Amino acid sequence: MRMYDLIMKKRNGGVLNEDEIKFMISGYTEGSIPDYQMSAMMMAIYFQGMNEEETLYLTRAMEYSGETLDLSAIHGIKVDKHSTGGVGDKTSLALTPMVAACGIPVAKMSGRGLGHTGGTIDKLESFPGFTTGISTETFIRNVNDIGIAIMGQTADLAPADKKLYALRDVTATVDNMSLIASSIMSKKLASGADAIVLDVKTGSGAFMKKEEEAFALAKEMTTLGNNAGRKTYAVISDMDQPLGFAVGNALEVREAIETLQGNGPDDFVELCMTLGSYMLIAGGKASDVEEAKGYLKKVIEDGSALQKLGQFVRAQGGDDRAVFDPELLPKASIVEDILSDREGYISHIECDEIGVCSLILGGGRETKESEIDLSVGLVLRGKVGDFVKKGESIAVIHGNDRDKIAQAKERFLKAYSFSKSPVEKKPFIKGVITP
Numbered sequence: 392m393r394m395y396d397l398i399m400k401k402r403n404g405g406v407l408n409e410d411e412i413k414f415m416i417s418g419y420t421e422g423s424i425p426d427y428q429m430s431a432m433m434m435a436i437y438f439q440g441m442n443e444e445e446t447l448y449l450t451r452a453m454e455y456s457g458e459t460l461d462l463s464a465i466h467g468i469k470v471d472k473h474s475t476g477g478v479g480d481k482t483s484l485a486l487t488p489m490v491a492a493c494g495i496p497v498a499k500m501s502g503r504g505l506g507h508t509g510g511t512i513d514k515l516e517s518f519p520g521f522t523t524g525i526s527t528e529t530f531i532r533n534v535n536d537i538g539i540a541i542m543g544q545t546a547d548l549a550p551a552d553k554k555l556y557a558l559r560d561v562t563a564t565v566d567n568m569s570l571i572a573s574s575i576m577s578k579k580l581a582s583g584a585d586a587i588v589l590d591v592k593t594g595s596g597a598f599m600k601k602e603e604e605a606f607a608l609a610k611e612m613t614t615l616g617n618n619a620g621r622k623t624y625a626v627i628s629d630m631d632q633p634l635g636f637a638v639g640n641a642l643e644v645r646e647a648i649e650t651l652q653g654n655g656p657d658d659f660v661e662l663c664m665t666l667g668s669y670m671l672i673a674g675g676k677a678s679d680v681e682e683a684k685g686y687l688k689k690v691i692e693d694g695s696a697l698q699k700l701g702q703f704v705r706a707q708g709g710d711d712r713a714v715f716d717p718e719l720l721p722k723a724s725i726v727e728d729i730l731s732d733r734e735g736y737i738s739h740i741e742c743d744e745i746g747v748c749s750l751i752l753g754g755g756r757e758t759k760e761s762e763i764d765l766s767v768g769l770v771l772r773g774k775v776g777d778f779v780k781k782g783e784s785i786a787v788i789h790g791n792d793r794d795k796i797a798q799a800k801e802r803f804l805k806a807y808s809f810s811k812s813p814v815e816k817k818p819f820i821k822g823v824i825t826p
């Protein structure tokens with residue numbers, strides 16, 4: 392088999408078979424197929440697309456390009472959760488202890504943030520000493536002992552995707568539905584969970600700006616998961632404005648803690664309740680959403696979800712005192728209001744831009760090697776539909792550098808649009824796809 396022939400076949404609109412896809416992925420992973428040929432193939436796929444079978448073959452070839460995690464030593468049905476990413480997305484921090492407190496084992500692999508969306512691992516490191524660099528043995532033992540563990544993605548997990556994603560990133564071939572779906576699902580399948588609940592975001596702060604694209608991606612990913620024998624659900628949720636109010640690592644941890652204390656923002660609570668319900672259904676704990684929501688409400692009300700977060704942080708080396716006293720989380724030296732320069736109903740928030748403001752303050756990574764400042768970020772005071780007077784505070788900015796604060800403030804104000812007449816609040820959950 393020759394890579395040249397496969398590139399030509401795809402360029403001319405042909406369909407690649409399983410052996411051809413396996414040949415291409417194993418050759419690229421081991422280095423016998425060079426970047427320039429794979430770049431040409433990615434561009435051919437970008438224009439010609441892949442059908443459902445090709446996408447499944449690609450996903451499975453990437454899943455098995457390295458180690459796969461065997462979670463069979465963990466008792467019960469293991470349910471994983473994945474978000475396509477967004478601004479202020481601290482969902483895993485609150486959701487995973489809620490689900491674990493309901494008795495469903497959570498064995499999750501998470502990543503770090505790059506660019507303007509933060510990663511769960513960075514956020515968790517707001518607890519001094521906390522680490523996700525644990526061995527697979529510790530990971531499995533912790534899930535069996537306390538019901539929850541989160542580890543960083545190992546280099547050996549789906550290495551083909553790692554290499555390919557980096558290549559797509561620099562060859563303008565990221566935003567193809569089949570390539571995104573296979574990239575995400577190959578990692579999820581290799582992580583070994585029995586069931587998967589996906590949070591697919593749509594809007595100005597998401598990969599998929601348009602709702603119909605998000606639904607198509609959700610459909611593609613659930614089909615892949617189900618065809619691979621894992622029960623897969625997808626919730627399509629709004630990312631046209633930041634999730635909750637807090638954006639920035641330690642600030643988001645604080646908001647997640649407040650949510651576990653029963654004082655979370657409406658949209659964030661709705662998301663945790665919805666994703667959590669499908670995790671409980673997938674895990675066999677509840678038979679419908681109403682029953683599942685009852686369990687999830689109870690673990691918030693009786694404090695067991697917050698206790699579970701404390702247990703989890705402690706088990707992974709973190710100082711759990713901050714779970715019960717968020718004043719101990721990293722704090723910025725300068726905290727001040729951003730005053731609105733206009734008056735009216737908030738009609739739009741350019742969500743990406745709010746993420747960029749946090750990045751400017753030091754809360755995100757410009758490159759893989761960047762150090763991040765866990766203490767900085769923004770806490771919005773209102774969301775789309777709320778009325779704001781000129782000179783009134785629309786957000787609180789947390790920073791450690793005056794120049795950066797000035798830059799972020801200017802950009803923040805430009806990200807808001809206002810309307811003279813009332814603005815309708817759109818539904819936050821756009822839809823759900825069940826197996």
Ligand code: URA
Pocket residue numbers: 556565570571572574575
């Ligand atoms: N996230 C991934 O992991 N892969 C993609 O292709 C896009 C987003």
